[in-house]
Structure formats: structure tokens, C-alpha cells
Amino acid sequence: MSERDSIFEERRGAMTGLAYRMLGSRADAEDVVQDAWLRWRGVEAGEVSNPAGFLNRVVTRLCLDRLKSARARREVYVGEWLPEPVVDEDHQDLGEDLSVAFLLALERLTPLERAAFLLHDVFDAPFAEVAKTLGRSEAACRQLAARAREHVKAGKPRYRPSAEEEQRLTSAFLAAALGGDERVLRDILAQDVVMHADGGGVAKATINPVFGLEKAVRLLMGIKKKFPAPDDTVARLARINGAPGIVLSHAGVVFQTMGLEIADGRIVAVYTIRNPDKLARLNS
Template sequence: MDETADIEAFEAQRPRLTRLAYRMLGSLAEAEDAVQDAWLRWTRAGRDVADPAAWLVRVTSRLCIDRLRAAKTQREAYRGPWLPEPLIEELTEDPVERAEDVSVAFLLALERLSPLERAVFLLHDVFDEDYGAVAEALGRTEPAVRQLAARARAHVSEARPRFSVSQEAAARLATAFMEAATKGDVEALRSLLAEDAVMVTDGGGKRHAALRPMIGRDDIVRLLQGLAWRNGQVWPGRLRAVRINGYPGLILEAADGPMTLAFEPADDERLAGVYLMRNPDKLGRLPG
């Protein structure tokens, strides 16, 4: 291939590689860095590669595994709950991904896997690579890859949504939740939250956030009541509706900086999860 063909071959794969890397790393910035590293390797090997798509998936997967292993100590020392960097789309745009494949709950479930389990699961179950291709990509035998996939699938199956919620229904839930929170309507909040709903706030030790997940509707309601008591209202400032990780969400402009609020619907017209991102390191890509 000539230089132009090399560039075209890589750019044809870039969106897929970025989607894979984001799911692996939970960060758009890190995903783009990993893909850029893959590009640098591609520039040195492109003319000798028979199957560019397979080669680039293999290299990107291995780069992400290396990054996850290197970041293990840093992730363990993270202050408070960890959430993935929000994947934000304007509501006017068609969703790039299926909501259940980029939902916060799904990405958090991936966090329970080892780097190798995560790579196997994503390549086979999400990106539809066959076991032989996954084994080749990761330098493992096919039986080993099948075992890794089965173990990963068992960990993820409970967290991955098994239902489909329309964007309209999810938006109604998000709007009703914000109205109830703003008014301090405790009974309305209770009615909108699933009994086992979770609320996670990620401040990364740089902004105020709860240091543990709120689990259960009563725990969440008590937190919201406390915020209202201290601030006069739950979330002061301007609100902007967007889509976050496939579902309706909000960008909030508060006095101490922006934050995002993502909602995860359950299948019974209630919210299964509420995810608040306050860590400024993960909010550098908010749309203007």
C-alpha cells in the first residue's frame, strides 16, 4: 500500500477501534491515545499487513490491556467511587451506540473483569469476533479464550440490561426525577426510583462527592434531602439536556463548575441508576 492507502485503511477502522478502546478503558481521552499509539505502529507495519482490520484490533486490544495493567495501582487508590468518563451526544443526533452496550452499569460491570477477560468479552460478545480471531489477537489458545469468555460473561450478565427502554420513556423518567428533586418532593422521588436503585457520584477527590455508592431508594432520597438542606436546592445552576452513555442525561453548570447527571432506566418505568460526574478530569470534553 502507498501512504495514502495506509491512511485510508487506518481511518476506516478508527471509529471501531475507538469504541473498543473506550469500553476497555472507560475514558475517551485514553481511548484516543491508545488508538493514536496503534496508528504509530501501523505507520511502521501497514505495508506488510495482509488483514488491516484484524491487525489493528489486535494491536489496540493489547495496548488497552497494557494500559489497564499499568493503571491498576492508580485505580485502586482512586478516592471515592469510580465512574467512566461520560460519553455525551446531543439529543438531536442519532445514537452512535446501542444504549445497553455503553450504559454506565455495563461499563461498571466490565470493571470487575481482569484486563484479559474484558478484552475477550468485548471482542467476542460485543464486536462479534469469532473465538479463533480473538485467540489470535490476544496470543492465547482458543480453549483458553472460550474459558475467559464464559467467566467474563458470568460476571457481566447480571449488570447488562436485558430489556429495551425507548428514548421517550427514559426522557420522561429523567425529567420527572429532576422536577421531583428540584421541588423536594420525597414521595415523587420514591415512586421514580426502583427499590434497589443505585446512585454513584464521582468527584475523584477533587470535588465534593459521596465516598460510597448510595444503594436503595431510601439511601438516595436521604442524600438528595441533605443536598437540598445544605444548598437550598439539590442542584443549583443551569441545566442542559443531552444523551449520556446512550440514555437521557443532563449537563449542569453550577457555581463550582460543570457536572453531568446520567440516568439509567429499569424495565418498570422506574430508574435503576443515577450517576453524577463531578471529577473535572473527566469533564474536559463537554460540548459547548
């Protein structure tokens, strides 16, 4: 492997992590990194004095281009949009701060706010480099990052459950949801729990988030009654975007993931992905 190839491979994980946070899609992130590879190969050896800065700049600009069409697609997206799940060891090369709540907070930012915040606060790029990437002044980039920081602060989980608590609550939720145990659901779900679901208009899923314990229990009991999991469904505990979760499969095909957010001994949010396009990576 040449030195230039080695430099790119050393940066691949960071670039994919940046692109995933920008786009919310692992598949799109990998496409962006592949495009960045082509740009990198087109640069003369010795022409780039700061490879990390150059590659971050290329990836960010490619992501900003993609976000223009992505925003248009999301305006007509059926139901709630959730980021593509990153399961188990898949997240290890992408860094920390992959929680769904954090990614949804990023989604509410403008593309430039998102880029400025990620480059500076997550990937430690100096504002001079951020300004060069975004074609804005350093002062403007500081303002973009500051505005983003305030919005993102609310999206970062403030509670870190222990491994034992995660295991206990995830196992209990899995058994209660599949078995229709209303009593256990009431014991483990928070009063203000929020149920999110993304079916993309392809798979059955709620169109809007469901808020509160009573509605969440009714939803889960209704799903158990009207749309039970197929016979011989295989369920396993997993890490989804760095948090506890569940992967459901049938005949070797993953048809659903459920990421859990836990706080103060209760499940405060459930993020269900049923859109097969967002599960395709798990079946490849």
C-alpha cells in the same frame, strides 16, 4: 488521503469503541488510537493482509499495557470509580452497549477476560484472532470469554423504556432533585434504587454507593439543602452512554452529569460524575 489512511479512518470508530470499553476513558481511548496510528504508519504497505485484525490486536495490546497502571491508580482512587461519560452524539461512532452498568460489569473482569469477551462477543473477532492477540490458545480464550459472559450478563440492562417514559422520568427527576420535591422523588425512584457518584477526591461526592429509596431521598434532599446548585445553573436533558441523563453547567462549564437507568417505570440507578477530569472533554 492515501488508501492506508482511508483504511485507518474507516476503523477509527471501532478502535475507539474497543479502547473505551477496555479502559472506561474516552480520553485514554483516543490516546491509544493515536498510538495505534503510529504503529500503523510504521508497517510497510502490503505487509498486513487483515487490517481490521491487525489494528484490533494493536489496540487491545496497548489497552492491556495501560490497564496495568490504571489498576494501580484505581486502588488508591478516592471514592467510587465510574467511567468517563459519553454524552449525546459523542457515542454514535462507538457502537452499542455503552451503558454504565455494562461498563462497570466489564471493570470487574480481569483484563484478559475483558479483552477476550469484547473482541469475540462485541467485535465479532474469531477465536483464532483472539488467541493471536492475547498470546493464548483458542481453548483458553474460549474459557476467558465464557467466564466473562456470565459476569457481564447481569450488567446488561434488560428493560428498554420508551422514549416517552425516558422523557417523563428524566424531566421529573431533574425538577425534583433541583427543587427538593420529596414527594415526586418517592414517586419516580425504585425501592431498590442505587445512587452512584464519582468525585475523584476533587469534587464533593458520596464515597460509596447509596442503596435504597429512603437513603436516596435523604441524600438528594441533603444535597439540595447543604450543597445547592449555583445560581444560574443550566440544566439540559442528554443521552449519557446511550441512556437518558442530565448535564449541569454553570458559566458555560459543565460541572456534573447524571446518567439514569430505568426499569419498570422507575429510576433504578443514578450515575453522577463530578470529577472535573472526567468532564474536561465536555468543556473543550
